Amino acid sequence: MLLARRYQTPILEDDPYSEVYFEGKQPQPLKSLDTHSQVIYLSTFSKILAPGLRVAWLAAPEPMIERLTLHKQIFDLNTNALGQWTVSEILQRDSLIDNHLAKLRHYYQNKRDLMLQAIRTHLRDAVRVNPPGGGFHLWCRLQGDVRARALLREATREHVAFVIGEPFHVDGGGQQHFRLGFAFPEEEKIEEGVRRIGVALRHLQARRLQREEHPPLHVEHIPMV
Known part of the structure; x- marks a missing residue:
């Protein structure tokens, strides 16, 4: 983190497996140590809900999210609406996902x-x-x-x-x-x-x-x- 801050280099943290832990507590991501908005945190629902459910999410500073959203629209227009709706319905039911x-x-x-x-x-x-x-x-x-x-x-x-x-x-x-x-x-x-x-x-x-x-x-x- 200190090196990234010194050289003004963002860190891309791809974390698809953190919910699949077996012993002890869930491991904390590098993003949890981020106090200077250096880490772009990515995760996905495809590993924990269904492989064909290609819905992911990210946590990053708002200006960066706006730029990434624009680039994503250029690449694939938009994420599958049905997939997003399915994930939203599941996440609103705490006991179901837990x-x-x-x-x-x-x-x-x-x-x-x-x-x-x-x-x-x-x-x-x-x-x-x-x-x-x-x-x-x-x-x-x-x-x-x-x-x-x-x-x-x-x-x-x-x-x-x-x-x-x-x-x-x-x-x-x-x-x-x-x-x-x-x-x-x-x-x-x-x-x-x-x-x-x-x-x-x-x-x-x-x-x-x-x-x-x-x-x-x-x-x-x-x-x-």
Whole structure:
């Protein structure tokens, strides 16, 4: 916050998952520390009500909201009126949204725990995971010198996919990290998906070991053109 203020740089805080927390209190956004109107806070109802309900909201200084509203009208005219009306009706019924969020948190917490258990069973010490306190994803780190991109190539042969870590790093890092989502797959498919990643990892490790034990013969290339 101090750096943003010093260099007069706004901060865009995209916070779609803060309502999906599992333990303790809801995490406070960076916006709650904003005393100089530096943070533009964004959130959405698509993660907590329905994926097809493309209604979001923002908190920012009024002049900025006016400019952003104008740009949005240029891009897509206006947000779906029926979607906005639906969200408005739901939010006016406090018990409805509160009960829904409580069920949602319980549902996703169970799915998170299922995926963590599947990782302990099928990946064991090959992957390190810090259990998240909320959200839709697990952030995983491969142990040793295995790269996530190589594992993804092998995993696609087992008909399972994940997101590698490199796009999340601005410094070119993240080669050993990958993201697993537990929100979308059905509960019975979570363990099967992780099991397939385990199979892919063992295949990858076996091929690496074979190359180390039987390195390719060096054959001199003789050009005769």
